[in-house]
Amino acid sequence: MDWILYIYKTIFLIIIFLVTLVVAMYSTYGERKVAAFMQDRRGPNRAGLFGLLQPIADGVKMFMKEEIIPTTANRVLFILGPSIAMTTAMLTGVVIPWGDTITIGGREFSMQIADLNIGILYVFAMVSIGVYGIMIGGWASNNKYALLGSIRAASQMISYEIAMGMSIVALILTTGTLSLHEIVEQQHGMHWNVFYQPLGFLIFLICAFAETNRAPFDLPECETELIGGYHTEYSSMKLGFYLFAEYINMFISSAVIATLYFGGYNMPFIDQLGLSANVVTLLGSFFFFLKILGFIFLFMWIRWTLPRFRYDQLMNLGWKKLMPMAIFNILATGAYYYFTEFNYPNTPCKL
């Protein structure tokens, strides 16, 4: 029994959970600040220094609120909905490589909880199950608005998952592996996948917005039309779970985008500095978080710039624009590798 490994993995798992929760918590604060700044306001600045205690105050408020379960609602499913949303959102972080390996006392510790050889598929599976949280919650509320919201969520997710999966197929053609760790390793230096798959990146980014139900694709929960959509009937911390799950999803999506297309924990010119391996690993993780924060900012930036799509526009974009573009991307990538007989560009052994 390798006890040290088990203990290390457990501790690392807890750290990642905590980091995910803290980042999601402060994303709510960041969201409000970014919104305020873009509208020439100041945002929350009363609770603590620069309003930094605002998320805690919000959390306490959520816990203190009266908890209402409608009499006509299905109690079991009503509670199951936010639980699924939260759980699946938290589970995705397991396969993401948060950094390279750290060497302590001659032992190598990977900064990734589980290096699955089907890492991307795992992420997709978790995201797909996440939809059930929204669907079940919306259906169990026994409310027309909630039902409309969950129907929208379901059809939107299905539509955009196709284009998203296809953009990933093209990416896998270039990488030749499904393991997230290997994909990151291949992007060492400046061989970021975004330069090899610009169209794929664009499609993936748009689909990531749709998958996380963020504006301009927040049709399942649009406040003005559906009064909150699937979480119309929710209150107290169950509502908090839904909102929180959205921010966790945003964090994880940013991490996935950074991993797949922006080199993960790789940073150009880090090898030339001549630092020790452990320092490089820690710096890499730091840069990875910077990339993630950049993408979270992009998510917020877009939300406060663009208005919401109309539903037919959403479907048009998903089926008539993104899907053909994704298929074209696969064909173009495949044709390129077929005719040039150029082996996977990022795989060092083949070059």
Next chain:
Amino acid sequence: MTFVERIYLPAIVKGMFITLKHFFKKKATISYPEQTREFSQIYRGLHVLKRDDEGRERCTACGLCAVACPAEAIIMIAAERKPGEEHLYREEKYAEVYEINMLRCIFCGDCEEACPKEAIFLTDRIVESEYERLPFVYGKDRLVEPLDLNLRIDVSVRQTENVLKFKQNKRFAHNK
């Protein structure tokens, strides 16, 4: 639409730069309790019932302010000055109760204009926020200015020579 317009991306990027410009712009907000916006010199805010130089209340409870008030926010009950109270009230009749309902008041300043005794003025102070309605009915305890000369409320900006002259002219409607 042309092709460039149809793919929306250039327009989206343009829009994003507009929001980014606002991101770094100077904020219009004023952090209120710490900072206050500059008031106009003749701002009409919370009322004050003035005392004269000897510390006596100027108000004689004639009721002209209550008549002039378009929102009917002023209520008063008059009383007669007893011997020995000359140091408290300037006139023989005074207001025993004088209440202004700040929720009804529209801060038009008609009471001030109607007052023949130069007793009521609107100042640049703000009516404080409350949790309930009743505290918004201000009685004499909160309307009459303090006796202490240093704590008197300065209304010299509003009580100018021109205003006094204007008020003495009987031809104007408010003094009919």
